[in-house]
Amino acid sequence: MDQPGTIVILARPGSEWRSPCEVLSERYAYRVVLASSPAEALTAMSSIQVDLAIAEDGGDDTSGLDFLTQLRVSHPDIVRVYVTPDSHRVSMQALARAAIYQFLLTPLDAVQLGLVVERALETRELARRHRILSREFKISGASLIFGERKGSPFRPESQRFEKLVYVSEKMAEMCDLARQAATTELPILIQGETGTGKELLARAVHYNSTRRTSPLLVQNCGGMSDELLQSELFGHKRGAFTGAISDRLGLFRAADGGTVFLDEISEVSPSFQVSLLRFLQEGEVKPLGADKVLHCNVRVIAASNRPLHDLVARGEFRQDLYFRLKGFEFEVPALRERPDDIAPLAEFFAAKHADALSRKILGISASVIDKLSNGDFPGNVRELENEIRRMVALAKDGEYLTTRNMSPSLLNAAPRPKGDGAGIFQPEGVTLKDQVESLEKQIVRRALARHHWNQSRAADELGLSRVGLANKIKRYNLNHN
Template identity: 80%
Template sequence: MEHSGTVLIVARRGGDWTDCLDVLSERYAYRVVLVGSVAEALTTMSGIHVDLAVAEDRKDESIGLDFLTRLRVSHPEIMRVYVATGGSPLSYGTLTKAAIYQFLLTPLDATQLGLVVERALEARELARRHRILSREFKISGDVLRLGERRDLLFRPESHQFEKLVYASEKMAELCDLAKQAATTELPILIQGETGTGKELLARAIHYNSPRRTSPLLIQNCGGMPDDLLQSELFGHKRGAFTGAISDRLGLFRAADGGTVFLDEISEVSPSFQVSLLRFLQEGEVKPLGSDKVEHCSVRIIAASNRSLKDMVARREFRQDLYFRLKGFELEVPPLRERRDDIAPLSEFFAAKHADGMGRKILGITASTIEKLSACDFPGNVRELENEIRRMVALAKDGEYITTRNMSASLLASAAARSRSDGPRGFVPEGATLKDRVESLEKQIVGSALLRNHWNQSRTAAELGLSRVGLSNKIKRYNLEQQG
């Protein structure tokens, strides 16, 4: 389900946005998400990548404008369009504070809104390219430690599946499969270690599915007693148990037409597994204390940091429930198995937290990326993000993040890995000194080419060679690009 961008519209209930939604989604192929409150907008933004936000205010209101003002700080990369009622007093200072790209008056013209959104996103892309070029060509040698390399900033193209950032083949394959799974109605089982991004993947799937206009509700099943989990998911009637002072709808009925994400599904008891299996088979919901059975249409996405297949083999998890849950089975690999993702993730988190802290960070040096990439990160992406947030906080405005900002434990881990790996396991060949030096030179040039994905300009700059000089060495040593 490809789209050319995501537009979030925050509008009070009762307004007619039908024509605007049709123009934005049909003529421009944008994904449009319409929400009725700021709280709903913030929840939505936590799960999907948003390119532009439109906020509406009616007469004598400033809720939408306040939201756009906050957005300028929390999500400065999102373009902002303000819609106000005709005749409303609009202060230039107030609009400037929110850094609004454009404001429109009701009644809205759908064609005009479409053009404004298109121009805003074009301006956003131009600004993004300008920032990249400005950062790459900025001379700031005095802020780096002696010997700290700042090169290799143009990395292999990274990709995003909503909030998931990746460059590795493993994650590309996973996200391609997740996009296919999103278009179906089948349940999905996501497995992987803690901190790998299972909830982000679940959110991405929901917002790329036919159910994206309906709620996504989340329940962590870990450490919850059966009666409380039964009440949270299936609901209860007043007086069903001590403390039940009013009826509770339950997540399944509240998410009717949408998706429920059940995290830590491996922790539910055998008796609750039976209730969940019946819901998956029949769509039946029976609240605690009620004799009435109701039906609802909910897609289940479940996640576990333990292998359910192994638990089934040990008779710790019902086999029939396991087969019901894994309409699609997605395994999120740990960060140590996809080190290519560390660089784009680090830069993404650095930009994110620098914006959030109001800091101006020029980037992350190549030496720092290399040391981060040498770490195993047992806490996975979550641990990496915490480290980058700490490093951003320690870096000075207008500087690069360098190895001096890294925590001592990670530096020690990177050093230990380098020692255990040795000099990449390489022993120079040849009988004479000349032969051995040439063997070492061939290894160094070949490794640099691989590291730079055979980008010869970048490799030559790293090795201090001219393009012609590098080309001669490639021919001399018969180096060939693989794949």
């Protein structure tokens, strides 16, 4: 496999997973997320890309097996491993319903578990590559039925940063930087239009940081009074205000050691900005009605759908707070600015909602992709997902998604004007050297994507040695996701 996978372990309360987790994370470099309940495991899986799930039962408990059975429907691509103290207490029919890859007996042998996981993920990777090839041949044949697509019918394999799916250069470069930012402790500011995926980016950063084993808590700051927002984030003491019938911990203290994501940060009042600045500078938390100042260690990721630098220029947002928030600053591009991402996103959402509705969808016709590519999508990725979900709901089992399932507004959209830069190399930088290097980076990235990161084939296409290509991958900090 090109990169280590992510494993979620649903552990029985009181069981010992320290040694197995050390083997998986240190010897194999897998990312391991330990959960104590199915709800906690599902919450983590909603935020990160998970490759394998392990669930443990003990005694007469079957909640772990029930969880794996549920995953077969909700997350069919995840490999499932079952851990039980007694192989005779579980029927083969129950194991078959959950489509278990392997079951292991307790007490666990950590080395054996590592080998099982390694082989399971290798099998998953082979199955993934088989699906890609099958889909490409199917799309090639379908183009004769549904209308020939202009250019090659094969699209490069999409990349992922957890739940963010993309092929465009803009998103690739942003996600490459976000991966690096995740390993730091600096606050992060994410800006972009509504529906572009700001919260998905925040979650991806958290789960790729050293804080991933601690909580990620989310607070939308829009439309809240100062007193309520102060209570939600900093907490309060009983009797601090009318209705405060008990103490409240507050998100900052509840997330101590973890991350707090503050959405719509542009909407907070000037007075609350002062409180937030104080917290970012000193880590101080003073609950409403309390005399004592407490300290906690929280990383703040803030998001805004309005450009904060414009608000600073108009005096509506504190400049010192703005600079404090933007340890790293990301602008998530609107979907209309990255039309290359529409096709892989549409395919991702079609598979996602077909699984959720237990519906077999063969694929998306070329004419649908062409029509979607003409859409302006003011609601961005969220609007595209809603459209695909509607199309899947209207389609019948065993069908392709075709234009007869589309909304009239998208069906009648005018063709996108040519020359908007979609799919065309766009040099960046000021000097000739910078622009030439930016073009080389794009050419190398696209060649790797076309060959699904088979470096030998990409090197042959580009007329490079494999070592030469490896040097360029390292020089331009390219990543395979």
